[in-house]
Amino acid sequence: MVKLSVMQMCSEPNVENNLAYIEQQLSGLKIADEHIVVLPECCLFFGGKDADQLALAKETAPDNSLVAELAAIAKKYQIILVAGSIPLLTEEGDKFTNSCCVFSSTGEQIGRYDKLHLFDVVVDDAEKNYFESRYTQAGKETKVLPVTQNINLGLTICYDLRFPELFRSLTSQGANVITVPSAFTKVTGEAHWQVLLQSRAIENQVYIVAAGQSGTHASGRETWGHSMIISPWGEVLTNLADQNGCATATFSLENLKKVQQSMPVRAHNQFITKLK
């Protein structure tokens, strides 16, 4: 039986403190034989100035230390770790990618996804102007990642949630669990988060595992939390609301197949000619 967990946290601009929080939460989690844990976007560093993330990416690039810390955690707790996101320096060295790295329970890095859609928007909150592309370089592609016998992971990050074509592409490639590590703003989260997550689950008939930042961060930025795991039928299996910590649900292949077979929307779809 495969378990899925989300971890919700209020990350600080201090890597050590965030690592300590992640370990504290994992040591309190009942870990199943096969267990996928999803951390939020910017899990190891959040709420500093935007330039601080670039500085961190530069500082940690030579020995890849953020990746090494996360790999060690996956191995120690024997979990498949979808490590939210961390800033990884680009080859040119002037920007970073907002990257979700995935680790096996033996501590091997088995996947990486660089956020495709960057959050350059105006929000009616204290921050007002979000300009992610100032320091972040967008990714170029997405691929499905088999992680257990029956689970093919689709990786997305935060603002990606608003682009159903990405989810459709992952589903067409065979994804049946899609992860959405996030740092949704409080304002946009309250308005759109749950509706978007449930829509992506229902229209694609997949599990959605969405782990969010939550609380007021050092910079004053407020994030929405409400980390959730949603079934292929669109049921909210667990919702952390504004309480930080972990929540768990069970992946059921039987349930997934039942939903996909009883309402075969993929086969009925008139807009896609070839679907696996």
Ligand SMILES: O=C(O)CNC(=O)[C@H](CS)NC(=O)CCC(=O)C(=O)O
């Ligand atoms: O820049 C950083 O420090 C970390 N990155 C983020 O917080 C990112 C980009 S600013 N946030 C989002 O994508 C929020 C999306 C969102 O809230 C929505 O789609 O409504």
